[in-house]
Amino acid sequence: MRKLLTATSLCLALAAPAYADVEEDLDYLVEQQVNRTMFEAALTAQRPLIIGALENEFRNMGMSVSDMDHFFDIFIDEFIEEFTETMQVQAREIYAQAYTEQEIIDIAAFLRTPSGQAMIAKTPELMQQGAAHGQIAGMRAGENAMPRVMQRIEREGIEFETPGILDQLRRSFDL
Numbered sequence: 001m002r003k004l005l006t007a008t009s010l011c012l013a014l015a016a017p018a019y020a021d022v023e024e025d026l027d028y029l030v031e032q033q034v035n036r037t038m039f040e041a042a043l044t045a046q047r048p049l050i051i052g053a054l055e056n057e058f059r060n061m062g063m064s065v066s067d068m069d070h071f072f073d074i075f076i077d078e079f080i081e082e083f084t085e086t087m088q089v090q091a092r093e094i095y096a097q098a099y100t101e102q103e104i105i106d107i108a109a110f111l112r113t114p115s116g117q118a119m120i121a122k123t124p125e126l127m128q129q130g131a132a133h134g135q136i137a138g139m140r141a142g143e144n145a146m147p148r149v150m151q152r153i154e155r156e157g158i159e160f161e162t163p164g165i166l167d168q169l170r171r172s173f174d175l
Helices: 002-033 036-060 068-098 101-111 114-155 165-172
Strands: none
Touching (some): 002 068, 002 101, 002 114, 101 114, 114 165
C-alpha cells in the first residue's frame, strides 16, 4: 500500500509542473498576442472608418464635435486599458478551449524564438497594412457588386419603404 501511495504521489507531483507550464504558456500567448499594442494598431488602421461612423452617429443624434480626431484620441486613451484587460481574460478562455495543451506549449515555444518575436513585433504594422488594403479592396468589391445586387433586388422582389430609393441607388452607382 505504501508503494502505491508513493507512486501515486510521485505521479501527481510530476503532473503538476506540466500543468503549471501550460498555464504559464497560455498566459504568455495572451500577453504576446492580445495586448495594447495590437489593439492600438487595429484602431489606428480603422481610425478613418471609426471616426466616420462616430460622425454619422453624432449627426443622427443632432450633435457635432468640434475636433473629432481629438475626441477620438481622448476616447481611446480612456477606453484602451479596460478593453485590453477584458479581452485578455476572454482570449485566455478562448485559447484554452481552442488549443490542446501540447499546441499551447508548441505555440508559446515558437513565439519565444527569434522568428516568433519577429512575427509579434511586425504584427501591428502588418495589421495596419492589411486594413488599408482591405479598405480599398472592400470599396472596389462593393462597387463591383452593386450591379449584381441591383439585379437580385429586382429579381427577388425586395422593396424599400422609401419611394424612389432604387432610382437613387442606380444614380449613385451609375447603373
